[in-house]
Amino acid sequence: MADSKTTDIFSTETALTRLRESVHAKASNFYAMYSSVLGGIVTDPALMVLPLDDHMVHRGHAVFDTATFG
DSSP: OOOOOOOOOOOHHHHHHHHHHTOOGGGGGOOOEEETTTTEEEOOGGGOOOOTTOHHHHSOTTTTOOOOOO
């Protein structure tokens, strides 16, 4: 039997609102991130997303590539 639920289709504004609502509480410590999706540095935690097929995430390529700046 087919599922009667439908998938939502978001406008750009709605998608950004949903992203901002889903930002983790500890995101106030996130200052900037290079976004390979956007091709530059983003400072809005809502835009700090990673592609699902990013090798850093699913293959652990960045496990040892960390740095802390004080």
